[in-house]
Amino acid sequence: xxxxxxxxxxxxxxxxxxxxxxxxxxxxxxxxxxxxxxxxxxxxxxxxxxxxxxxxxxxxxxxxxxxxxxxxxxxxxxxxxxxxxxxxxxxxxxxxxxxxxxxxxxxxxxxxxxxxxxxxxxxxxxxxxxxxxxxxxxxxxxxxxxxxxxxxxxxxxxxxxxxxxxxxxxxxxxxxxxxxxxxxxxxxxxxxxxxxxxxxxxxxxxxxxxxxxxxxxxxxxxxxx
Numbered sequence: 001x002x003x004x005x006x007x008x009x010x011x012x013x014x015x016x017x018x019x020x021x022x023x024x025x026x027x028x029x030x031x032x033x034x035x036x037x038x039x040x041x042x043x044x045x046x047x048x049x050x051x052x053x054x055x056x057x058x059x060x061x062x063x064x065x066x067x068x069x070x071x072x073x074x075x076x077x078x079x080x081x082x083x084x085x086x087x088x089x090x091x092x093x094x095x096x097x098x099x100x101x102x103x104x105x106x107x108x109x110x111x112x113x114x115x116x117x118x119x120x121x122x123x124x125x126x127x128x129x130x131x132x133x134x135x136x137x138x139x140x141x142x143x144x145x146x147x148x149x150x151x152x153x154x155x156x157x158x159x160x161x162x163x164x165x166x167x168x169x170x171x172x173x174x175x176x177x178x179x180x181x182x183x184x185x186x187x188x189x190x191x192x193x194x195x196x197x198x199x200x201x202x203x204x205x206x207x208x209x210x211x212x213x214x215x216x217x218x219x220x221x222x223x224x225x
Contacts, residue, residue, distance in 0.1 A: 007034070009033070009034055009035055009036035010034060010035050010036070010057040010058065010123075010127055011036055011037075011038040011054070011055070011056045011057045011058075012029050012035055012036065012037050012038065012056060012057070012058055012059075012060060012123065013037075013038055013039045013040075013041070013047070013050055013051065013054060013056035013058070013059045013060070014026060014029075014037060014039070014040045014041070014059075014060045015041055015042070015044075015046075015047040015050075015059060015060065015061045015062060015065070015070070015073065016040075016042065016060070016061075016062040016065075016089070017042040017043070017062065017064075017065050017066035017067075018042075018062075019042075021062075021112070022040045022042070023040075025037075025060065025089075025115070025119070026040060028115075028116070028119060028120070029119075029120070029123070032120055034124075035120070035123060035124075038054045038055075038056050039054045039056070042065065042066060042067075043065060043066065043067040043068055044065060044067065044068025044069065044072060044073045044076075045067070045068065047059070047061070047073055048073070048076070048077075051077065051081065051084065056084070057084075057085075057127060058084070058085045058086075058087060058123060058126060058127050059077070059084065059085070059086050059087070060087050060088075060089050060123075061073055061074060061086055061087070061088050061089070061106070062088075062089055062090060063088055063089075063090035063091075063092055063097060063101070064090065064091070064092070064169070064173070067183060068183065068184070069166050069169075069183075069184065070088060070090070070101075071100065071101060071104055071162055071165070071166060072166070072184070073086075074086050074088065074101060074104045074105050074106050075104045075105060075162070077105065078104065078105025079105075082105070085107040085108075085126040085127060085129075086105060086106045086107060086126075087106065087107060087108045087109075087110065087122055087123060087126050087132065088101045088106045088108065088109045088110070089110050089111075089112055089115060089119070090109070090110075090111065090112060091111070091112045091113075091221075092221040093111075093220065093221040094109050094111060094133075094134060094136075094137050095137065095140065096157065096217070096220075096221050097109070097165075097221070098133065098137055099141075100162065100165065102131070102133075104162065107126035107130075107131055107132065108122050108125065108126045108131055108132030108133065109132070109133060109134075109137070110122045110132065110134070111134070114134065118132075118134075156201065156202050156203075157217075159201040159202070160198060160201055160202075161197075163184075163194060164194050164197060164198050164201070166184060167180055167184070167191060167194045167195065167198065168198055168213075168214050168217065169214075169217075169218070170183060170184075171195075171210065171211060171214035171215075172214035172215050172216075172217050172218030172219075173218060177191045177192055177195065178191075195207070195210060198210060
C-alpha cells in the first residue's frame with residue numbers, strides 16, 4: 001500500500017424497516033471518513049443473506065422490524081458469527097430492552113433520538129471490541145449492582161423469556177395472535193400459549209388486561225405518556 005493510500009473504511013450494514021430512517025443513517029455514516037455503508041435491508045431474512053454475502057464489519061439493527069424481530073436476529077448472528085458486532089438502534093426505552101439485547105449478543109444499544117449525536121461514537125466503540133451504553137443506563141446498572149443487598153423490587157418484565165417479550169411487544173403494536181404467529185414463524189397455538197404464560201407471570205387475569213398492559217408498555221417504551 002502506498003504512503004498516500006487511505007485505510008479501508010469499515011463496512012456497515014443497516015437493518016431497519018423504515019426507508020427514511022435507513023437513508024438518514026446511511027447519509028450520516030457515509031459522511032465519516034472511516035465508515036461506509038455496504039447495504040441496507042429491512043427484514044431478518046434479508047439481513048441474514050446480506051451478512052453472508054456482503055461481509056460487513058458491524059451491523060446496525062432496529063429492535064422492531066416489519067418481518068421478524070431484532071432480538072431474534074441478534075441471537076442468531078451471535079450463534080453463527082460471534083465475532084460480528086451488532087449495535088441495536090431503537091425508539092424503545094433502553095431501560096426496558098437494552099440489557100436483554102446485550103444478553104442476546106448485541107455490543108451496544110442506542111436510542112434513535114440520540115443517534116445524530118452518538119451513532120458514530122457507538123459504531124466506533126463496538127468496532128473496537130467495546131460495549132456502548134448511554135451514561136444514564138451505565139449509571140443505572142452500577143446503582144443496581146451497588147444495591148444488590150437489602151430490599152429489591154424486581155421488574156416484572158424480567159420474568160418473561162425473550163420470546164414472551166417479543167409476543168408482548170407485538171401485542172402492544174396491535175398485532176393479533178395470527179399475525180404474531182406469521183411474523184415470528186410460530187403456530188397460533190404457540191402464540192396463545194405464550195400469551196397465557198405472560199398473563200401468569202405478570203399477574204394479569206384476562207386478555208383485556210394483557211392488551212392494556214402491552215399497549216401501555218409500548219407507549220412508555222416509545223417515550224409516550
